[in-house]
Amino acid sequence: MARYLDISAQFFDNDGDPLSAGKLFFYDTGTTDLKTTYSDAAMTIENTNPVVLDAYGVPGDIFFSGTAKVVLKTSADVQLRSQDPVNGV
Amino acid sequence: MPRFGGIDSQYCDNTGAPLSWGLLYFYETGTNTAKPTYHDGAEQYPNSWPVQLDAIGVPPDIFYTGDAKIVLKDSAGTTIRTMDPVSLGPYEEGIDILYRLGTIASQFLTVDGHPLRYGKLYVYINGTSTPKDTYADNSLHTHNTWPVVLDENGFIGDVFYQGKARLVLTDADGVQQRELDEVETFEIERLIDLIATCPESLTVASGTDATFTITVFGDVSDYTIAWYKDDVLIVGETGLSMTLPAVALEDDGALITVTVTFGAVEETCAAATLTVDDAACTLVFPASGSTIDATQILLGSDDNYGNTRQVPGNLGEGGVFKVAGAKILACPEYDTVSGAPEMYLSTNYGASFSQVTDLPVPSYGITNRYHYPRVIEHDGTRWWVYAYWLDNRASARYASADDGATWTSYPWPTDPDNTARNSYSYGEYGFTLDGGDDFVHLTRFLRESAGAADIYTNWCGLVRRDLYTGVFAEHLPIAYAANGYAVKKLATGYFCIIYETDNTYRAYYLNSDISTKSAGDALPGNSYRGVAVSGDVVLLSGTDGAVYQWEVPGGSFTEVTLTGRYSSTTLVLARTMVARKSDMWLAMSVQEGQSTARLYHSTDADGATWSSTYVTLNLPGVAADGAPYVELQAGEDGYWYGCMYSDSGAGNERLFKFEYEARVGDCP
Numbered sequence: 194m195a196r197y198l199d200i201s202a203q204f205f206d207n208d209g210d211p212l213s214a215g216k217l218f219f220y221d222t223g224t225t226d227l228k229t230t231y232s233d234a235a236m237t238i239e240n241t242n243p244v245v246l247d248a249y250g251v252p253g254d255i256f257f258s259g260t261a262k263v264v265l266k267t268s269a270d271v272q273l274r275s276q277d278p279v280n281g282v
Numbered sequence: 283m284p285r286f287g288g289i290d291s292q293y294c295d296n297t298g299a300p301l302s303w304g305l306l307y308f309y310e311t312g313t314n315t316a317k318p319t320y321h322d323g324a325e326q327y328p329n330s331w332p333v334q335l336d337a338i339g340v341p342p343d344i345f346y347t348g349d350a351k352i353v354l355k356d357s358a359g360t361t362i363r364t365m366d367p368v369s370l371g372p373y374e375e376g377i378d379i380l381y382r383l384g385t386i387a388s389q390f391l392t393v394d395g396h397p398l399r400y401g402k403l404y405v406y407i408n409g410t411s412t413p414k415d416t417y418a419d420n421s422l423h424t425h426n427t428w429p430v431v432l433d434e435n436g437f438i439g440d441v442f443y444q445g446k447a448r449l450v451l452t453d454a455d456g457v458q459q460r461e462l463d464e465v466e467t468f469e470i471e472r473l474i475d476l477i478a479t480c481p482e483s484l485t486v487a488s489g490t491d492a493t494f495t496i497t498v499f500g501d502v503s504d505y506t507i508a509w510y511k512d513d514v515l516i517v518g519e520t521g522l523s524m525t526l527p528a529v530a531l532e533d534d535g536a537l538i539t540v541t542v543t544f545g546a547v548e549e550t551c552a553a554a555t556l557t558v559d560d561a562a563c564t565l566v567f568p569a570s571g572s573t574i575d576a577t578q579i580l581l582g583s584d585d586n587y588g589n590t591r592q593v594p595g596n597l598g599e600g601g602v603f604k605v606a607g608a609k610i611l612a613c614p615e616y617d618t619v620s621g622a623p624e625m626y627l628s629t630n631y632g633a634s635f636s637q638v639t640d641l642p643v644p645s646y647g648i649t650n651r652y653h654y655p656r657v658i659e660h661d662g663t664r665w666w667v668y669a670y671w672l673d674n675r676a677s678a679r680y681a682s683a684d685d686g687a688t689w690t691s692y693p694w695p696t697d698p699d700n701t702a703r704n705s706y707s708y709g710e711y712g713f714t715l716d717g718g719d720d721f722v723h724l725t726r727f728l729r730e731s732a733g734a735a736d737i738y739t740n741w742c743g744l745v746r747r748d749l750y751t752g753v754f755a756e757h758l759p760i761a762y763a764a765n766g767y768a769v770k771k772l773a774t775g776y777f778c779i780i781y782e783t784d785n786t787y788r789a790y791y792l793n794s795d796i797s798t799k800s801a802g803d804a805l806p807g808n809s810y811r812g813v814a815v816s817g818d819v820v821l822l823s824g825t826d827g828a829v830y831q832w833e834v835p836g837g838s839f840t841e842v843t844l845t846g847r848y849s850s851t852t853l854v855l856a857r858t859m860v861a862r863k864s865d866m867w868l869a870m871s872v873q874e875g876q877s878t879a880r881l882y883h884s885t886d887a888d889g890a891t892w893s894s895t896y897v898t899l900n901l902p903g904v905a906a907d908g909a910p911y912v913e914l915q916a917g918e919d920g921y922w923y924g925c926m927y928s929d930s931g932a933g934n935e936r937l938f939k940f941e942y943e944a945r946v947g948d949c950p
Contacts, residue, residue: 200306200352200365201291201341202387203298207435209396211298217386234367249296251363252387260471263386274437276386278420280470 195281197255204250211250214268216243222260222278230257284370286344290388293339299395300339303357305332311349311367320345338393380472383441390436397436400454402429408446417442421473423499476542480551487561495523506543534558561947570895580632581937606660627686638686657713668713712769724766770815816862819888827856848873863916902938
């Protein structure tokens with residue numbers, strides 16, 4: 194089980210302002226099938242999908258196994274960017 | 283020891299402003315026990331604890347192994363966020379390990395917290411200033427630009443690379459922002475997809491090249507390519523295409539595979555099948571006006587074979603020989619003592635000849651008669667020689683089932699229809715195998731003394747007999763008081779030439795059971811030298827040097843155009859012999875006094891049209907003289923076999939071979 198993103202991870206909008214309540218959607222790589230992530234390394238506590246950033250654009254703990262596709266959207270569901278595949282740290 | 287964070291690591295406060303002089307506290311996971319970190323991967327230089335960010339919120343180099351709890355605080359010691367555990371490595375080492383640079387959070391900011399628009403990221407081979415390839419996909423199909431340019435929001439996009447890297451970040455104007463070495467995050471699985479398209483199965487004609495092709499993703503110069511035929515490496519073939527030159531029928535069904543290797547990644551295509559078909563036959567003729575040589579003399583010399591028994595001028599009156607596969611049976615002379623034909627046999631396309639045992643002389647109660655062969659045939663298993671008695675009174679058949687070691691004589695049987703009529707029959711020039719256990723020949727029914735009414739008296743007829751017993755099957759009178767000169771089996775019947783009592787040569791067509799005959803068609807110029815047939819096509823060689831095509835059945839003779847052929851005049855004789863090789867005809871024109879022949883080839887299968895100019899053939903050794911008789915046959919080895927003798931008594935017989943057309947592909 195690998196952590197995704199480290200403590201430096203903070204998301205900003207295109208103006209450089211914190212992406213408050215932004216959303217991280219996780220999918221199985223190469224698909225649009227939602228992928229479950231967890232807030233603990235033991236994979237006992239599921240995150241919501243999307244994972245919602247806090248008011249300062251900072252995500253909580255995200256763990257998952259394998260490889261994922263991740264899509265970043267604003268709180269208004271405007272997609273900012275996407276990466277596929279991604280692994281944990 | 284793995285690095286913590288990447289070049290994208292920049293910390294901001296809750297407003298998005300760089301977290302100047304912020305602090306990173308590292309603990310053993312789940313505890314408040316300080317965990318050491320290092321400034322280098324070799325653990326030589328410990329970092330301070332806590333690690334302090336710089337004025338723009340960027341941390342120094344941080345390396346550690348295992349799990350840590352990390353607490354981020356501002357410069358005043360206020361906790362901003364905590365993360366536990368944060369696990370690092372150990373990572374697999376190797377230049378082939380694929381990494382994604384940054385995360386979806388990798389957005390670079392300026393010192394004042396604005397996106398680093400169009401910043402540039404220079405990626406080098408670790409520890410060097412050598413640019414390193416990066417890719418926009420994890421199958422490494424698409425190269426990124428170098429340097430990688432951030433987008434207008436300072437986002438890095440997709441950057442994949444193999445092996446550790448050194449990174450330098452600049453702004454759009456090239457002003458360096460920060461630098462990082464020993465970067466090996468984040469390891470990602472390589473998408474094994476080197477080959478875009480695999481070779482397709484091919485069907486080619488034998489004798490042609492077979493080329494298999496693949497296409498690959500990415501830069502082929504990065505790859506190692508190996509081709510295999512039936513699992514055997516094809517040495518030297520390392521490109522995107524591979525050619526098997528001039529494939530043969532034995533290559534049919536070969537399995538072709540190709541392997542593409544990139545570092546530790548290897549991909550192999552499913553096997554493609556090579557199918558080799560018989561190639562269409564293409565004939566390549568000598569250039570018009572060119573000269574070729576009949577340099578391979580198989581038999582013959584100026585001293586008449588060195589055989590004192592040889593009677594000059596009796597090379598079967600035109601060189602009786604027969605080519606059957608690699609075997610050649612030739613009779614250049616007859617034995618003046620025994621009267622039997624004297625034969626020479628080759629089993630290697632004429633490379634060497636050995637004299638066969640003299641054929642036995644049939645017992646007719648007549649001695650001092652000489653037999654010289656008119657026709658030599660081969661039925662696939664044995665030779666048949668049809669010999670003509672010198673005084674025109676009888677003929678004989680000989681057969682050898684063992685390539686000339688032993689021979690059997692089959693005396694000409696008495697015509698059962700004539701026994702009561704005090705008549706006897708004898709063979710003429712015509713003899714042909716009919717493809718079964720019979721042969722067909724021309725027989726003259728000559729009654730020596732007057733007797734009862736006999737429709738066969740003084741008639742020449744076509745007769746089918748059993749090959750061994752000579753018993754009649756069918757017979758048909760054709761012409762009154764005539765001599766037969768040739769008979770050939772056609773596809774639908776028989777063709778024969780008979781010299782009749784009005785001193786005219788006539789051609790006849792007879793049906794397959796020789797029960798009907800056409801009206802005789804007089805030969806042009808009343809001439810005849812040789813005849814060649816194929817299917818129902820008949821080409822006649824006249825003594826005037828012309829070649830005539832005869833339509834079956836019973837059509838008219840049409841001279842084919844052989845531009846520049848030799849022609850007989852009052853004083854100078856010319857001959858032209860024609861023969862067929864599966865799909866073409868060849869005509870060889872010779873003339874008394876000439877040391878060269880002129881060759882023509884047909885441009886259609888029925889020999890109606892011919893090459894517009896001739897090719898000169900240097901005759902072997904001697905010039906034609908007297909009345910030059912020629913013979914021509916096609917060999918299965920691609921050569922033409924010719925024979926020429928002159929009846930001037932000089933004894934300059936030659937059996938020779940030459941190559942005329944080149945055959946490309948699978949030719950009959």
